[in-house]
Amino acid sequence: MKYYQVEDMNVSAIALGCMRIASKSVDEVETLVLKALDLGINFFDHADIYGGGKSEILFGEVLKKNPELREKMYIQSKCGICDGYYDFSKEHIIKSVDQSLERLQTSYLDVLLLHRPDTLMDPKEVADAFDILYEAGKVKYFGVSNMNPMQIALIQKYTKHKLIFNQIQFNVVNAGIIDNGINVNMNNSGSVDHDGSILEYCRLHDITIQPWSILQASWEKGCFINHPDYVDLNHKLQELSQKYQISPTALSVAWILRHSAHMQPIAGTTSLEHLEDICQATTIEMSREDWYSLYLINRQLP
Numbered sequence: 001m002k003y004y005q006v007e008d009m010n011v012s013a014i015a016l017g018c019m020r021i022a023s024k025s026v027d028e029v030e031t032l033v034l035k036a037l038d039l040g041i042n043f044f045d046h047a048d049i050y051g052g053g054k055s056e057i058l059f060g061e062v063l064k065k066n067p068e069l070r071e072k073m074y075i076q077s078k079c080g081i082c083d084g085y086y087d088f089s090k091e092h093i094i095k096s097v098d099q100s101l102e103r104l105q106t107s108y109l110d111v112l113l114l115h116r117p118d119t120l121m122d123p124k125e126v127a128d129a130f131d132i133l134y135e136a137g138k139v140k141y142f143g144v145s146n147m148n149p150m151q152i153a154l155i156q157k158y159t160k161h162k163l164i165f166n167q168i169q170f171n172v173v174n175a176g177i178i179d180n181g182i183n184v185n186m187n188n189s190g191s192v193d194h195d196g197s198i199l200e201y202c203r204l205h206d207i208t209i210q211p212w213s214i215l216q217a218s219w220e221k222g223c224f225i226n227h228p229d230y231v232d233l234n235h236k237l238q239e240l241s242q243k244y245q246i247s248p249t250a251l252s253v254a255w256i257l258r259h260s261a262h263m264q265p266i267a268g269t270t271s272l273e274h275l276e277d278i279c280q281a282t283t284i285e286m287s288r289e290d291w292y293s294l295y296l297i298n299r300q301l302p
Contacts, residue, residue, distance in 0.1 A: 001282050013257060013262075013265075014267055014281070016033075017266040018059060021055050021059065022050060022054040022058065023270075033069070037069070044073055044074070045167075047113075060106070064105050076111035076113060079100070079115060090125040093114075094133065098138075108137055108138050108140065109138065111164070112142050113143045115145050131159075134161060141162075143165030144165070145167035167210040168211065170256065172233065173217050173233070174217075180197065203261050214256060214267065214268075225249055237251055237252065253265055255291060258285070
């Protein structure tokens, strides 16, 4: 496993996303957590809405059974998504953290992310909530999810706490944050900047990008590995998997890790074998030529 230094945290290059553990038993979640730690993963990503809170409850039961594990891991959770609306009010942020801590059976979160932009937010309220949570020892670090540069800058203007993560969708199929940077000053679809140059902004401000849905084409299509709509991509992945001696799945994650922004992919699997496979991505360094060969499938350079 590779590690990144983020503030005073030495975090694994791959994080385990816990959205799907809600359907598992405590014993199954315990086995998954222990496997992740054995593979070198020390960063676990939650959200208050995952499984309606059940994902955090099950993870908390694992920590209750194994209290010594808490010091071996970083726990991140997210808040702000409600039923039919978003809420970044001070009261909601504080209440959400308190409820997550209760479910997780821990006294603090290493990281809290604001889950999706709340256009009605008062950034001063967000800053107040951050201060209260930090001073109470309930949250060490803060970040955001699915936000563009101006939204991040607006929050950062009012809070003294550095925003250290931005969790956004990114993979070899969904690479819009790359497209607009490559097609600068061109009159084509790739030049359309949908996200305000979020990749470059995060790099300029030392914000670590956490890609989610790292193997997913879309909610409708699911995973792009062996999907009939991505024949050319899968053919190239098969070809390169023989070269690097890792699976197409691991190679797809290695493609993300190859970027010099030092992103931290969120692996959302509950399969022990799949998780072990994904972690093989950290064992190779993909060449520049091979990275571009994957990127340029169904795309072209200007």
